[in-house]
Amino acid sequence: MSTTINKAACVGGGVIGGAWVARFALAGIDVKVFDPHPEAERIIGEVMANAERAYGMLTMAPLPPKGKVTFCKSIQEAVEDADWIQESVPERLELKRGVLTQIDAAAKPDALIGSSTSGLMPTDLQRDMKHPERLFVAHPYNPVYLLPLAELVGGQKTSRAVLEDAKAKLAPIGMKGVIINKEIEAFVGDRLLEAVWREGLWLIKDDICDTETLDDVIRYSFGMRWAQMGMFETYRIAGGEAGMRHFLAQFGPCLSWPWTKLTDVVDLNDELVEKIANQSDAQSGARGIRELERIRDQNLVGIMHALKAGDEGRGWGSGKLLADFEAHLWAKAGKAKVEVSSSEPLRLVDTKVNAAWVDYNGHMTEHRYLQLFGDTSDALLRLIGVDFAYVEAGHSYYTVETHIRHLGEGKLGQALYTTLQLLSSDRKRLHFFTRIHDAASGDVIATAEQMMVHVDSKAGKSVDAPAEVLAKIAPIAEAHAKLAVPEGAGRSVGQRNK
Amino acid sequence: MSTTINKAACVGGGVIGGAWVARFALAGIDVKVFDPHPEAERIIGEVMANAERAYGMLTMAPLPPKGKVTFCKSIQEAVEDADWIQESVPERLELKRGVLTQIDAAAKPDALIGSSTSGLMPTDLQRDMKHPERLFVAHPYNPVYLLPLAELVGGQKTSRAVLEDAKAKLAPIGMKGVIINKEIEAFVGDRLLEAVWREGLWLIKDDICDTETLDDVIRYSFGMRWAQMGMFETYRIAGGEAGMRHFLAQFGPCLSWPWTKLTDVVDLNDELVEKIANQSDAQSGARGIRELERIRDQNLVGIMHALKAGDEGRGWGSGKLLADFEAHLWAKAGKAKVEVSSSEPLRLVDTKVNAAWVDYNGHMTEHRYLQLFGDTSDALLRLIGVDFAYVEAGHSYYTVETHIRHLGEGKLGQALYTTLQLLSSDRKRLHFFTRIHDAASGDVIATAEQMMVHVDSKAGKSVDAPAEVLAKIAPIAEAHAKLAVPEGAGRSVGQRNK
Numbered sequence: 001m002s003t004t005i006n007k008a009a010c011v012g013g014g015v016i017g018g019a020w021v022a023r024f025a026l027a028g029i030d031v032k033v034f035d036p037h038p039e040a041e042r043i044i045g046e047v048m049a050n051a052e053r054a055y056g057m058l059t060m061a062p063l064p065p066k067g068k069v070t071f072c073k074s075i076q077e078a079v080e081d082a083d084w085i086q087e088s089v090p091e092r093l094e095l096k097r098g099v100l101t102q103i104d105a106a107a108k109p110d111a112l113i114g115s116s117t118s119g120l121m122p123t124d125l126q127r128d129m130k131h132p133e134r135l136f137v138a139h140p141y142n143p144v145y146l147l148p149l150a151e152l153v154g155g156q157k158t159s160r161a162v163l164e165d166a167k168a169k170l171a172p173i174g175m176k177g178v179i180i181n182k183e184i185e186a187f188v189g190d191r192l193l194e195a196v197w198r199e200g201l202w203l204i205k206d207d208i209c210d211t212e213t214l215d216d217v218i219r220y221s222f223g224m225r226w227a228q229m230g231m232f233e234t235y236r237i238a239g240g241e242a243g244m245r246h247f248l249a250q251f252g253p254c255l256s257w258p259w260t261k262l263t264d265v266v267d268l269n270d271e272l273v274e275k276i277a278n279q280s281d282a283q284s285g286a287r288g289i290r291e292l293e294r295i296r297d298q299n300l301v302g303i304m305h306a307l308k309a310g311d312e313g314r315g316w317g318s319g320k321l322l323a324d325f326e327a328h329l330w331a332k333a334g335k336a337k338v339e340v341s342s343s344e345p346l347r348l349v350d351t352k353v354n355a356a357w358v359d360y361n362g363h364m365t366e367h368r369y370l371q372l373f374g375d376t377s378d379a380l381l382r383l384i385g386v387d388f389a390y391v392e393a394g395h396s397y398y399t400v401e402t403h404i405r406h407l408g409e410g411k412l413g414q415a416l417y418t419t420l421q422l423l424s425s426d427r428k429r430l431h432f433f434t435r436i437h438d439a440a441s442g443d444v445i446a447t448a449e450q451m452m453v454h455v456d457s458k459a460g461k462s463v464d465a466p467a468e469v470l471a472k473i474a475p476i477a478e479a480h481a482k483l484a485v486p487e488g489a490g491r492s493v494g495q496r497n498k
Numbered sequence: 499m500s501t502t503i504n505k506a507a508c509v510g511g512g513v514i515g516g517a518w519v520a521r522f523a524l525a526g527i528d529v530k531v532f533d534p535h536p537e538a539e540r541i542i543g544e545v546m547a548n549a550e551r552a553y554g555m556l557t558m559a560p561l562p563p564k565g566k567v568t569f570c571k572s573i574q575e576a577v578e579d580a581d582w583i584q585e586s587v588p589e590r591l592e593l594k595r596g597v598l599t600q601i602d603a604a605a606k607p608d609a610l611i612g613s614s615t616s617g618l619m620p621t622d623l624q625r626d627m628k629h630p631e632r633l634f635v636a637h638p639y640n641p642v643y644l645l646p647l648a649e650l651v652g653g654q655k656t657s658r659a660v661l662e663d664a665k666a667k668l669a670p671i672g673m674k675g676v677i678i679n680k681e682i683e684a685f686v687g688d689r690l691l692e693a694v695w696r697e698g699l700w701l702i703k704d705d706i707c708d709t710e711t712l713d714d715v716i717r718y719s720f721g722m723r724w725a726q727m728g729m730f731e732t733y734r735i736a737g738g739e740a741g742m743r744h745f746l747a748q749f750g751p752c753l754s755w756p757w758t759k760l761t762d763v764v765d766l767n768d769e770l771v772e773k774i775a776n777q778s779d780a781q782s783g784a785r786g787i788r789e790l791e792r793i794r795d796q797n798l799v800g801i802m803h804a805l806k807a808g809d810e811g812r813g814w815g816s817g818k819l820l821a822d823f824e825a826h827l828w829a830k831a832g833k834a835k836v837e838v839s840s841s842e843p844l845r846l847v848d849t850k851v852n853a854a855w856v857d858y859n860g861h862m863t864e865h866r867y868l869q870l871f872g873d874t875s876d877a878l879l880r881l882i883g884v885d886f887a888y889v890e891a892g893h894s895y896y897t898v899e900t901h902i903r904h905l906g907e908g909k910l911g912q913a914l915y916t917t918l919q920l921l922s923s924d925r926k927r928l929h930f931f932t933r934i935h936d937a938a939s940g941d942v943i944a945t946a947e948q949m950m951v952h953v954d955s956k957a958g959k960s961v962d963a964p965a966e967v968l969a970k971i972a973p974i975a976e977a978h979a980k981l982a983v984p985e986g987a988g989r990s991v992g993q994r995n996k
Binding site: 015075099134141142147148149151176177178180181182183184187188189190192193195196197198199200202207208209210211212213214215216217218219220221222223224225226227228229230231232233234236237238239240243244246248249268273276277278279281283284289292293295296298299300302303304305306307309311312313316317318321358359362365366367368370371374397399400401402403404405406412424431449450453490491492493495 | 513554639640645646647648649674676677679680682685686687689690691693694695696697701704706707708709710711712713714715717718719720721722723724725726727728730731732734735736737738741742746747756767771774775777778779780781782786790791793794797798800801802803804805807808809810811814815816856857860861866867868869872875896897898899900901902903904910922925927929932947948949952962970988989990991992993
């Protein structure tokens with residue numbers, strides 16, 4: 001079985017289905033969509049726009065060409081050539097069962113079929129299918145294009161191999177498939193969420209606090225713990241060196257305390273609905289949903305960036321997952337071609353100024369310019385065969401000198417691209433000049449002249465680059481020898497323009 | 499009432515009490531400690547070491563001189579001159595009530611008394627106090643030196659003004675005081691946690707999943723949402739433009755579904771304890787508790803850094819709180835003196851290479867050098883009166899040119915300091931040379947020659963700096979005129995050493 005998805009189908013658009021479409025398409029996978037809703041195309045378009053904005057911030061790794069999204073007139077047309085079909089229709093058993101049975105009849109026999117249900121049992125869903133062994137629950141979390149989790153749950157007729165295959169196929173699109181041992185209504189995540197939700201409703205109904213206070217209690221405390229470790233690992237730490245047994249001995253007794261309301265289900269009557277809605281308006285009403293979505297996505301991206309640096313740079317949790325996703329993207333991009341021409345410098349990086357790059361004035365902070373120059377020289381290095389594997393093998397190019405001039409200003413959201421001109425090179429050295437351009441006008445907002453030296457990173461000394469690298473430098477050097485020396489090259493700080 | 503804490507006392511050390519000590523001391527507040535436990539000093543020392551490591555990563559803002567930590571022989575000696583007293587003794591009502599009554603008798607009448615209890619009712623705690631109006635629950639979350647939340651809960655005799663005062667006094671030490679309307683056992687956070695905990699125990703007991711799977715379900719999904727928005731704001735988004743009412747209409751029915759186990763409390767017997775402990779060992783046992791603590795703290799710091807960039811640079815949630823805390827630190831540091839000497843450059847920044855600064859090889863990434871050079875020039879600007887307020891008023895110095903040389907390598911955890919030498923200046927320009935030193939050897943690992951120009955940031959053009967700024971530059975220029983021109987100054991990229 002292939003461990004990548006070549007063609008995907010989404011039956012049911014909406015917020016969840018649309019976000020699955022975005023996940024697939026942004027990973028370079030063609031997606032066929034069936035959703036009879038007259039607004040489906042508009043809704044999916046809006047979700048896709050959010051997802052593209054988020055991915056622009058999420059990674060500097062080269063996203064593949066976006067997969068083609070095709071809207072189909074029937075379930076059959078949507079699913080017949082797909083190898084992953086994701087069902088995201090409303091949460092009614094009969095409806096889902098009917099749709100899944102139609103999908104099963106039209107799909108290739110070995111196609112995987114995932115249901116986005118947040119609570120129904122896969123055994124009930126697969127009842128009428130001819131090939132029930134490839135039906136499973138793949139329960140995602142909103143926003144699906146950013147949150148990595150998919151709970152994978154099989155029914156009585158689901159094959160374990162299918163669950164393992166599904167897990168393997170989710171990894172290249174940046175998702176974490178987690179296999180749940182036994183099917184159970186609401187699976188794991190929603191059972192935990194529903195327990196908090198029910199308790200929260202009591203706290204609001206009894207006026208212990210309002211919705212904003214309750215949210216603050218979560219986000220300033222255990223929410224931060226749970227973004228990177230879960231409940232058990234966190235409590236293990238709380239147990240100290242004695243670990244989990246000690247913690248359980250301490251905490252166990254609380255279970256018999258009269259804390260959470262065990263026997264009652266709050267009556268979510270009109271009065272309570274109004275109370276919650278009014279408190280929520282007071283808390284968040286100043287911002288529209290789209291704005292809150294942008295803030296949420298930006299924060300989630302930032303959290304993944306932060307966790308990517310976790311465990312001393314090895315990456316932790318969703319940050320490790322992001323690093324793996326990027327490694328996958330780079331591997332794909334290795335094959336991508338950059339145009340070497342004697343009439344213009346190499347165009348190497350296209351990016352946007354994201355929120356983490358700007359100061360409180362919305363201006364790109366100084367060191368982010370150097371980060372972008374660094375990403376550009378990294379792209380040059382990959383072009384001449386100095387990639388991740390090359391560096392891991394013990395050799396690399398280190399920057400020894402950089403001269404930056406600021407000619408303009410990068411602002412939040414501004415689209416930029418960089419161009420690089422090789423000034424000179426020898427067996428050890430690469431001397432080049434990089435420009436950061438505003439993508440709209442082409443104007444240069446900053447330049448960097450840099451010198452890199454090829455090193456044996458273990459020995460920590462400079463050594464000649466190998467023949468295969470020099471062979472890849474040669475045509476670039478030859479082409480760029482025909483370019484004019486850039487204004488600003490060979491300049492020292494404060495020197496008057498030549 | 500003053501809105502800052504001048505002297506603090508902690509009665510009861512341990513993990514929670516010790517972390518309160520760290521919070522106070524790292525914010526520059528002297529703390530007196532009483533804890534009869536023979537190991538108290540060692541335990542608090544270990545917590546303090548963790549906290550100092552975390553703060554080294556948390557902020558580049560200048561931490562004040564650490565507050566003095568004094569271990570006392572009696573409650574009276576510890577609390578008599580404190581204006582904030584935090585009680586963190588074991589969770590037994592009689593014990594806490596007795597200790598709090600002793601504290602009350604020995605404390606200044608207007609001192610605030612907070613209890614770290616995670617579940618007892620303040621009305622019960624304050625019963626025997628002479629000044630019960632200043633007793634409240636200040637329930638923190640581990641690690642207290644990083645997680646900002648303190649649930650503030652008053653009893654029947656607690657004055658509302660005291661709760662407001664406590665909230666105000668927590669802000670300058672980077673904490674978020676949240677006032678709970680009504681006292682209730684376990685308050686808000688622990689009620690929510692206990693609901694999840696109880697449901698989680700059922701899931702493990704029934705073999706639906708193991709502890710690692712449950713933790714993955716949390717940290718790859720709603721944990722990431724809850725680190726930045728809480729439950730209600732997240733669900734508000736899920737409701738779409740129709741907002742909370744629509745969401746409640748959709749989700750409400752689930753409350754009557756037979757999802758979470760409503761009536762039973764799991765029997766946490768030896769068998770279940772063993773099962774959980776063994777699963778936890780399999781999940782996390784490869785790492786010691788201290789290592790997990792370091793990873794956790796590094797992740798929490800990274801999350802706060804990420805959220806500091808949230809809401810388009812204005813800061814969001816705990817990141818906004820961090821920005822406010824740093825503004826407070828800078829304001830204090832404004833008064834701090836830097837030694838201007840004609841025998842050596844200005845020493846402006848002391849820092850450590852933190853995990854977010856290094857690549858997978860543990861080497862400091864290129865653009866972080868420029869970040870450190872930027873922090874150094876910011877320190878120079880504050881020294882000449884160009885601070886946050888000055889910039890907000892519409893003028894600033896912008897860097898127009900930078901020349902960096904890499905002479906060594908920064909590695910994870912390495913202590914560094916920077917020195918700055920003014921090379922020349924006029925009414926508009928500052929031309930200076932900065933060195934990054936290894937703190938242990940003093941060796942220079944990188945240098946930057948930079949040119950800054952004074953600008954009217956609204957008009958976007960260079961203008962003369964005002965007399966008061968020039969007056970502060972003058973003595974530095976005069977002193978540094980006597981220093982030798984640094985080797986490497988006035989150099990262009992690739993130029994042979996003079």
